Amino acid sequence: MPEPVQKPSGNKETVVRTLLVALVVSLVCSSLVASAAVVLKPRQVANAILDMRRNILEVAGLLDPDVDVDAAFARIEPRVVDLETGAYVDDLDPETFDPADAAKDPERSVEVPADIDVARVGRRAKRALVYLVRENGEVSKIILPVSGYGLWSTMYGFLALEADGNTVADITFYAHGETPGLGDFITKPAWRVLWRGKRAFDPSGEPRLQVIKGRVSEDDPLADYHVDGVSGATLTGNGVTKMMQYWLGEHGYGPYLQSIQRGGST
Ligand SMILES: Cc1cc2nc3c(=O)[nH]c(=O)nc-3n(C[C@H](O)[C@H](O)[C@H](O)COP(=O)(O)O)c2cc1C
Numbered sequence: 001m002p003e004p005v006q007k008p009s010g011n012k013e014t015v016v017r018t019l020l021v022a023l024v025v026s027l028v029c030s031s032l033v034a035s036a037a038v039v040l041k042p043r044q045v046a047n048a049i050l051d052m053r054r055n056i057l058e059v060a061g062l063l064d065p066d067v068d069v070d071a072a073f074a075r076i077e078p079r080v081v082d083l084e085t086g087a088y089v090d091d092l093d094p095e096t097f098d099p100a101d102a103a104k105d106p107e108r109s110v111e112v113p114a115d116i117d118v119a120r121v122g123r124r125a126k127r128a129l130v131y132l133v134r135e136n137g138e139v140s141k142i143i144l145p146v147s148g149y150g151l152w153s154t155m156y157g158f159l160a161l162e163a164d165g166n167t168v169a170d171i172t173f174y175a176h177g178e179t180p181g182l183g184d185f186i187t188k189p190a191w192r193v194l195w196r197g198k199r200a201f202d203p204s205g206e207p208r209l210q211v212i213k214g215r216v217s218e219d220d221p222l223a224d225y226h227v228d229g230v231s232g233a234t235l236t237g238n239g240v241t242k243m244m245q246y247w248l249g250e251h252g253y254g255p256y257l258q259s260i261q262r263g264g265s266t
Pocket of ligand 1: 151179230231232
């Protein structure tokens with residue numbers, strides 16, 4: 001007599017069906033997430049560019065809430081600089097040149113020597129993107145991207161100098177991971193305002209900008225180069241000092257700014 005065919009138990013059927021439904025749902029969800037990432041990518045890129053432009057306009061003193069950011073940005077002239085020679089490079093389109101991308105390419109970047117890498121930059125592109133503001137055809141501000149390690153994170157910002165390549169016009173930080181209420185003082189308008197009019201270099205050409213511990217006293221002979229630190233957040237301030245030391249130094253924008261101070265490179 002043939003054995004009776006055993007039907008799968010109701011329990012087994014439910015498990016198979018549940019797994020199948022879970023598989024289909026996860027497939028549908030993952031393809032939805034993947035397509036959203038692809039579809040939204042151009043918008044994310046556009047937003048990142050817009051944000052960068054807004055920050056540059058802000059540090060240039062040209063951000064006007066009533067004016068469209070892209071329209072206002074037409075006043076900004078991006079230029080590519082060869083950091084070794086300090087000269088402008090005209091064989092690269094500033095609109096498409098991406099220093100972060102170049103920093104990942106061994107051909108287009110250099111390792112920062114350990115003994116001068118106080119800002120923990122690691123590698124940097126050989127060429128940098130700077131931004132000029134002109135008034136009546138003459139350069140009135142020079143905006144330099146700067147970055148360096150604070151207490152917890154790499155801080156990214158822009159330092160704006162006046163046309164002399166020495167006097168600070170403003171500073172801004174648009175990305176960092178310092179602690180809210182402590183290290184994030186670097187983004188506060190009340191602290192930024194302390195930078196205005198400070199000098200980047202002493203008469204011998206040494207970069208001197210420094211965030212000190214505590215307040216700059218009236219009788220501080222180096223008051224022109226010193227900015228108040230914030231109590232309880234000295235380590236972030238030290239990071240900003242080191243960032244200035246590196247980027248204003250010989251391996252950073254030093255050669256470019258010296259050329260500006262000699263009246264060239266504009
Ligand atoms: C949870 C936590 C987060 C902190 N975040 C920061 C920070 O973002 N930046 C900073 O400079 N110090 C921060 N500190 C304080 C530093 O450890 C250090 O004490 C301080 O920078 C020293 O500054 P002071 O000499 O002015 O007190 C933090 C401390 C704690 C416990």
